[in-house]
Amino acid sequence: MAYWLMKSEPDAYSIDDLERDGTEPWDGIRNYQARNMMRDDMRMGDKVFFYHSSCKEPAVVGIAQVASGPYPDPTQFDKRSRYFDEKSNGDDPRWILVDIAFIRKTKRPITLKELKVHPALIDFRLNKRGNRLSIFPVDEDHWNVVIDLE
DNA sequence: GCCAACGTTGGC
């Protein structure tokens, strides 16, 4: 089993939204690296850190899991969606997603601030300069360190 | 294929 981190702006979609919905298609990803990971590398049951970004207190706030195989992101064909992509066509969809299912909230938000100063997390991707990718793999060691901070 | 311009992300 692999581990991942997925970012979401809580104003757009928060861990509370995922708790309410149970399962959610992770739509709107328009970055090829992130898409490739969903398409090629994620497996049902992989564990996911749910991370709140671009907000007052950036933090890991929950645990989720990959809940589907890869399939085309329907919003790319929806003209009314902000994620509509006129260059994508139905025979060869450009954007692929997976479903994400709620497992639990962390006991408390594990803030970026504390992740940054943890000696065992120096190489954690979230702490790297210029980290903008909204989906990335997490080493098992890093996963366990973060969980132990709860 | 190069690279400047532009847009987006995301912490602060």
Next chain:
DNA sequence: GCCAACGTTGGC
């Protein structure tokens, strides 16, 4: 709101 980082676009 600012700005660094960096991905994408498009002209050449």
